[in-house]
């Protein structure tokens with residue numbers, strides 16, 4: 001049997017300052033806990049990878065170090081985590097050198113030494129959080145850096161030898177004009193060398209954030225939806241004209257430089273998340289770590305090999321075996337994982353129907369859409385018949401189209417993707 005692919009996500013929940021729009025699990029006042037936190041993460045990594053069968057049944061293809069701001073903590077900690085992973089994965093068939101290994105860095109928290117350490121630790125992809133080239137917009141959303149600091153980070157990254165770099169931008173920000181978006185794009189596209197990947201996210205005003213409060217108090221105005229859509233289409237057209245392939249709603253890449261880590265998630269491949277609030281997806285079970293650093297460190301006081309083993313034992317059974325005994329096993333699985341709930345929060349235990357729906361939902365995030373032949377290969381069923389009712393409705397509303405082997409969003413569907421996804425929840 002062919003090994004399955006597995007991604008590893010490492011969450012570093014520390015930031016220098018909390019941005020006004022941020023509702024991620026990140027903390028700006030817990031630097032004194034970094035050492036203890038990293039030790040706890042090492043225990044969690046050990047819990048997974050001392051299981052020999054687990055290592056033998058997966059090919060690890062990507063590692064993604066996200067946050068928070070991974071570049072905020074001493075790079076020695078990142079090096080230690082990478083060394084531990086490399087040691088653990090030595091017997092795995094995938095070579096460290098062949099993996100896509102990404103770290104998120106924020107300007108203002110990174111210097112040449114840190115970048116050199118990342119490079120030595122075999123990290124081969126950077127994701128830089130710029131958001132805008134306009135310094136007053138950056139200030140207004142609570143970012144700590146300036147455009148000039150970004151330019152310095154970018155220059156150093158190239159000097160140190162990183163040739164696969166993503167730049168994050170945002171649209172739909174309060175007081176942002178379409179001219180600001182044009183300027184940001186223009187600056188980024190004209191960098192020498194140009195970034196290989198650009199992500200463009202629309203601001204989502206989340207409850208409880210400083211920005212939500214400011215909007216409520218009329219200190220800031222939420223962006224007009226039509227203007228935000230204009231920005232989106234401007235970004236799409238400009239990046240496509242400049243040689244970036246639009247491959248997912250918010251993501252653009254030069255040829256062959258799509259983010260493998262994210263692509264694997266959209267293809268419903270499995271991953272494990274290490275650290276506070278990190279999510280994992282193994283064998284149709286989605287589970288997450290607790291959301292406070294204190295509780296996480298406490299949970300990881302001992303290596304939880306036995307608990308992890310229970311998840312993994314389930315994971316090593318093949319899909320076909322599972323299909324045969326589907327419903328009976330689902331009950332059994334729920335019972336087994338109850339014991340794991342003391343450490344992990346079980347968010348979803350999928351049966352085969354759930355998996356098929358989710359495969360559609362995730363696949364329709366990609367611009368190429370869901371490949372019908374791949375769906376058949378994975379689930380035997382033909383999605384066209386299986387989801388006839390939903391697809392007919394969406395085609396009639398001109399939100400999706402069926403072109404050859406693909407079911408994909410139309411341009412109208414790109415603007416109203418939430419309506420499309422709702423059909424598969």
Ligand code: SF4
Nearest residue numbers: 015018019022026068
């Ligand atoms: S740097 Fe990122 S994770 Fe940290 S507070 Fe800002 S948006 Fe949130």
